[in-house]
Amino acid sequence: QLTARISGILGSFGNKKLTESNVRDGMREVRLALLEADVAVKVVDDFIENATAKALGEEILRSVSPTQQFIKVIYDELVRVMGGAGQQFSLRKGKLNILLCGLQGSGKTTTAAKIALMHKKQYRFLLVSADTYRPAAMEQLRILAGQAGVGFFEQGMKLNNPIEIVRKARSFADENGYNGLIIDTAGRMEVDDAMMKEIQQISKLVKFDETFFVADATAGQSIVQTVSAFHAQFNLTGLVLTKFDSDTRGGAALSVKAVTGKPIAWVGTGEKLEDFEIFYPERIASRILG
Amino acid sequence: LFRSRKTEKEFYDELEEILVTSDVGVTVTRSIVDSFRELAGRQAITGGEALQSAFVAFLEQLVSRVVAPEIGGPGMSVLMLLGVNGSGKTTTAGKLARSAAESGRSVLLAAADTFRAAAADQLAEWSTRAGVPLVRQQAGADPGAVVYDALDAARARKHDLVIVDTAGRFHNRENLVRELQKIDKIVRSKLAEGDRYYRMIVLDATAGTNAFTQARSFHEAVPLDAAIVTKLDSSARGGVILPLIADLGLPVFRIGVGEGVDDLVPFEGTAWVHSLFE
Numbered sequence: 001q002l003t004a005r006i007s008g009i010l011g012s013f014g015n016k017k018l019t020e021s022n023v024r025d026g027m028r029e030v031r032l033a034l035l036e037a038d039v040a041v042k043v044v045d046d047f048i049e050n051a052t053a054k055a056l057g058e059e060i061l062r063s064v065s066p067t068q069q070f071i072k073v074i075y076d077e078l079v080r081v082m083g084g085a086g087q088q089f090s091l092r093k094g095k096l097n098i099l100l101c102g103l104q105g106s107g108k109t110t111t112a113a114k115i116a117l118m119h120k121k122q123y124r125f126l127l128v129s130a131d132t133y134r135p136a137a138m139e140q141l142r143i144l145a146g147q148a149g150v151g152f153f154e155q156g157m158k159l160n161n162p163i164e165i166v167r168k169a170r171s172f173a174d175e176n177g178y179n180g181l182i183i184d185t186a187g188r189m190e191v192d193d194a195m196m197k198e199i200q201q202i203s204k205l206v207k208f209d210e211t212f213f214v215a216d217a218t219a220g221q222s223i224v225q226t227v228s229a230f231h232a233q234f235n236l237t238g239l240v241l242t243k244f245d246s247d248t249r250g251g252a253a254l255s256v257k258a259v260t261g262k263p264i265a266w267v268g269t270g271e272k273l274e275d276f277e278i279f280y281p282e283r284i285a286s287r288i289l290g
Numbered sequence: 291l292f293r294s295r296k297t298e299k300e301f302y303d304e305l306e307e308i309l310v311t312s313d314v315g316v317t318v319t320r321s322i323v324d325s326f327r328e329l330a331g332r333q334a335i336t337g338g339e340a341l342q343s344a345f346v347a348f349l350e351q352l353v354s355r356v357v358a359p360e361i362g363g364p365g366m367s368v369l370m371l372l373g374v375n376g377s378g379k380t381t382t383a384g385k386l387a388r389s390a391a392e393s394g395r396s397v398l399l400a401a402a403d404t405f406r407a408a409a410a411d412q413l414a415e416w417s418t419r420a421g422v423p424l425v426r427q428q429a430g431a432d433p434g435a436v437v438y439d440a441l442d443a444a445r446a447r448k449h450d451l452v453i454v455d456t457a458g459r460f461h462n463r464e465n466l467v468r469e470l471q472k473i474d475k476i477v478r479s480k481l482a483e484g485d486r487y488y489r490m491i492v493l494d495a496t497a498g499t500n501a502f503t504q505a506r507s508f509h510e511a512v513p514l515d516a517a518i519v520t521k522l523d524s525s526a527r528g529g530v531i532l533p534l535i536a537d538l539g540l541p542v543f544r545i546g547v548g549e550g551v552d553d554l555v556p557f558e559g560t561a562w563v564h565s566l567f568e
């Protein structure tokens with residue numbers, strides 16, 4: 001455990017301050033813990049640099065052990081980077097257009113239905129599948145929309161052009177009193193130029209109030225490169241982290257947050273549509289630190 | 291990634307960066323590098339460039355330690371795919387069915403994911419692409435019952451390869467692991483003399499070190515014969531392959547390199563090792 005490792009290193013210091021030398025020793029353990037949690041190397045290095053600056057110049061409090069104080073500096077900094085305690089994400093009122101994007105298998109289709117279920121009292125949702133690639137992707141969303149008790153754009157199932165589907169869905173939503181539009185897209189990699197061009201085109205067809213990158217909480221080091229590319233090519237407004245019911249420490253959450261600066265709105269905690277929660281930085285911070 | 295003309299310290303620093311950013315994991319990286327340092331010491335290898343080529347050779351030797359099984363035998367072969375949600379099992383089942391059918395085998399697909407929305411429909415489309423029959427039941431059916439029926443059908447129609455697709459599940463979900471063990475038990479109960487049974491975990495190359503935790507955990511629950519690592523067409527390098535081979539002794543049977551029916555290829559250790567340093 002990180003606390004045990006830190007106390008082994010900081011042990012008993014009688015100094016009034018956390019000195020540069022014992023902070024550096026402690027940070028080496030923190031760095032290891034963050035890498036073991038799958039936080040991206042570059043994000044770890046930046047975090048350690050900022051946390052070190054915060055730790056130095058901390059007066060040692062008489063009421064807590066140096067270890068507790070050091071850990072608190074780390075924990076507080078992690079919570080701050082993850083969005084700060086007490087910060088709550090909220091969707092705009094009135095008409096709402098949401099675009100979901102992300103890597104293959106990250107949980108976008110399931111998340112589309114989860115978002116709708118969570119907010120169906122505030123909006124009349126139409127779920128749209130713009131995934132013309134994955135076998136039975138549209139059928140999957142159709143079934144989930146039914147389970148969530150929200151609308152599904154059935155006409156899209158006969159079309160084979162994502163651009164055309166989104167255009168027709170937008171008109172259909174307007175003409176039929178849907179004030180919540182959620183567009184589910186095919187999984188894609190940032191290294192696939194054609195697919196990145198497609199999602200860029202889709203992002204211009206509708207005035208999207210939210211564009212969420214849906215990331216798997218078990219993602220590894222390359223998530224940084226992926227989400228940077230997505231964010232650079234068309235503005236993400238938020239993040240959703242799925243599969244937090246796994247035993248991953250979830251360092252990917254820190255990575256995607258650090259790289260985009262965008263809020264993590266929700267986390268997926270299971271396969272059922274109810275397994276969807278508001279994101280709390282404190283919980284994820286403790287989990288990442290192990 | 292490996293620059294030429296470097297000091298030993300530069301070499302070891304770069305090496306740790308390459309391995310960790312490839313998702314080998316920091317703990318496994320340190321133990322691999324420690325073993326290499328010991329070997330380099332014993333063989334008196336010095337200088338950045340010499341260490342570099344020695345390390346590549348060291349990894350090539352490591353990954354060749356285990357050999358992937360050949361699917362086949364006198365009787366019927368059953369290949370069960372398992373793994374966490376979204377790793378690529380269903381797609382891989384389709385690709386495997388296609389390549390086996392192309393090499394002349396009589397293949398049957400079994401849709402043992404009776405839980406997730408449109409899972410059987412997804413596999414049905416793949417069975418069409420592969421040109422092989424599919425056994426499926428209604429949504430919510432018992433996955434064990436699907437497997438039981440599939441193996442009866444395979445026996446009756448003399449199929450020589452049954453590919454079983456299972457529902458995604460996390461290794462820390464006890465009830466789901468127990469369900470998998472139940473499916474496994476049913477398969478084993480239907481095997482006859484001469485039949486072969488292969489259990490393979492499908493791992494997502496874009497996952498972090500949890501991929502290794504998955505492999506280790508599932509291997510304890512249901513002894514695995516090999517892994518298939520998917521999505522290697524991404525920017526991820528699949529570093530999980532090193533601890534998979536070194537710590538679990540599990541070979542990599544195939545790698546997934548895309549979403550098309552032909553995008554599943556044999557794992558070539560040397561080529562993969564070199565890709566880490568590109």
Ligand SMILES: Nc1nc2c(ncn2[C@@H]2O[C@H](COP(=O)(O)OP(=O)(O)OP(=O)(O)O)[C@@H](O)[C@H]2O)c(=O)[nH]1
Pocket residue numbers: 102103104105106107108109110111131134137185186187188242243244245246267268269270271275375376406458460
């Ligand atoms: N355990 C768990 N499984 C999840 C979660 N979210 C999604 N899943 C599962 O992950 C798998 C993939 O989910 P999908 O919704 O199909 O993912 P996707 O991003 O739409 O996939 P593509 O369209 O192929 O890119 C499914 O088995 C889902 O049930 C979660 O929070 N926890």
Ligand SMILES: Nc1nc2c(ncn2[C@@H]2O[C@H](COP(=O)(O)OP(=O)(O)OP(=O)(O)O)[C@@H](O)[C@H]2O)c(=O)[nH]1
Pocket residue numbers: 104105134187189373374375376377378379380381382403406409456457458459492520521522523524545546547548549553
């Ligand atoms: N680019 C790429 N995509 C892949 C690869 N293998 C699978 N996929 C995609 O990953 C997504 C998930 O694949 P599935 O086959 O549904 O995964 P699964 O393990 O069966 O998912 P669940 O049954 O929900 O647990 C789909 O969009 C696939 O097309 C691969 O090697 N490369």
Ligand SMILES: [Mg+2]
Pocket residue numbers: 108109110131134137184185186187
């Ligand atoms: Mg989808």
Ligand SMILES: [Mg+2]
Pocket residue numbers: 379380381403409455456457458
């Ligand atoms: Mg599947």
